[in-house]
Amino acid sequence: MELTFPLVLPWFQNGAFPLYLAPMAGVTDLVFRQICKELGADVMVTEFVSAEGIMQADERTRKYTEFTDEQRPVGVQLFGGDGERMGEAAKKIIGWKQPDFIDINFGCPVNKVVAKNGGSSLLKDCPTLASVASGVKKGVAGEVPVTAKMRIGWDDKTINAVEVCRILEDCGMEAIAVHGRTRSQGYSGEANWDVIHACAQAVKIPVIGNGDISTGADLERRKRETAVSGVMIGRAAMQNPWVFREAKHYLQTGQALPPVPLEDRWALVLRHCRLAVSSARYGAEKHAMMSMRARLMAYCKGFPGAKELRQRLAQVQSVAEVEDIAALSLATAADMASA
Known part of the structure; x- marks a missing residue:
């Protein structure tokens, strides 16, 4: 209309x-x-x-x-x-x-x-x-x-x-x-x-x-x-x-796009974390990552093993920790796909 x-x-x-x-x-x-x-x-x-x-x-x-x-x-x-x-x-x-x-x-x-x-x-x-x-x-x-x-x-x-x-x-x-x-x-x-x-x-x-x-x-x-x-x-x-x-x-x-691959989703999550850390708004990396926790938990809805991911992401204090979580998540997803 x-x-x-x-x-x-x-x-x-x-x-x-x-x-x-x-x-x-x-x-x-x-x-x-x-x-x-x-x-x-x-x-x-x-x-x-x-x-x-x-x-x-x-x-x-x-x-x-x-x-x-x-x-x-x-x-x-x-x-x-x-x-x-x-x-x-x-x-x-x-x-x-x-x-x-x-x-x-x-x-x-x-x-x-x-x-x-x-x-x-x-x-x-x-x-x-x-x-x-x-x-x-x-x-x-x-x-x-x-x-x-x-x-x-x-x-x-x-x-x-x-x-x-x-x-x-x-x-x-x-x-x-x-x-x-x-x-x-x-x-x-x-x-x-x-x-x-x-x-x-x-x-x-x-x-x-x-x-x-x-x-x-x-x-x-x-x-x-x-x-x-x-x-x-x-x-x-x-x-x-x-x-x-x-x-x-x-x-x-009139057509839906295919789902965004897990690799691309994690790439965006990590980019968001790095941008947040470099932003003047949050100060030190620890404070920036603490402010990001709720955002990270929202991002991982629908990810394989989302419950465990949310528990880990709720405690992160550095970008490196998120990088490790992402690497493990992607490796686990690859193992599940090849099983």
Whole structure:
């Protein structure tokens, strides 16, 4: 299904159907975004950053806004509950390194964000949500577009996504990403694409659908059956960053690519580790590898002997340890294939 509307964001023009890498705290850092970009992701959004952290010139917070020109188009995602402060924070970010857009988080379900009247808590308070959206829009003063990411509601009794999308459109948002789950669902259950579709039909700006896209067939179905203008892929990319390349191939040919060989998967894992160690974000190798543990365990889902691999990867402190684990894994797989 296709809708026509005036477009501010160039990556939607000429019939394009962009694939976004979803912003995920502790996951979509500069290194992982680089990897996903190389594998076919079209649009990047940083991990969310606190508007108050930006206003306090907190160096740790500022690191979350870093990106390279090769990753463009890139948006920096902000969360907070004070529209004026959010606008000032957005202005500061633009002054540091002009992103292609500013994105506002109205979807995070995490308690520490909700407790600060940020993220999905604003779905229960539409006047404040509108104030935040308008404040950011005013703060950027037309220098870059402003978009938003949201969930379909606080819980299954208060699904108000269509209303919220209309409010956000009225506040000047240029696109909205809708995750098809409520805050109370977290990441459980199925994403409700009927509500996402209704949102896309209700507004004249692009709506990006998010939730349960893990294959090219998933992407093709949502593109065909709903009015979304693009999709956002999150958790599936954590395990399989090749999902972007695979999805595009399926859209173009109607055929699935063969599975990525184990050797190539381990090669990417090791490259990610080396890039993380060389990144200024994590400091010493030990700290970088400790921060990588959850990422490594996600990568090895579906590997032969995955349970034992996860137990070992949960304790690594160096790239050399991961190299040894990879070598053993590949040797064991080769022995099993020749048996």
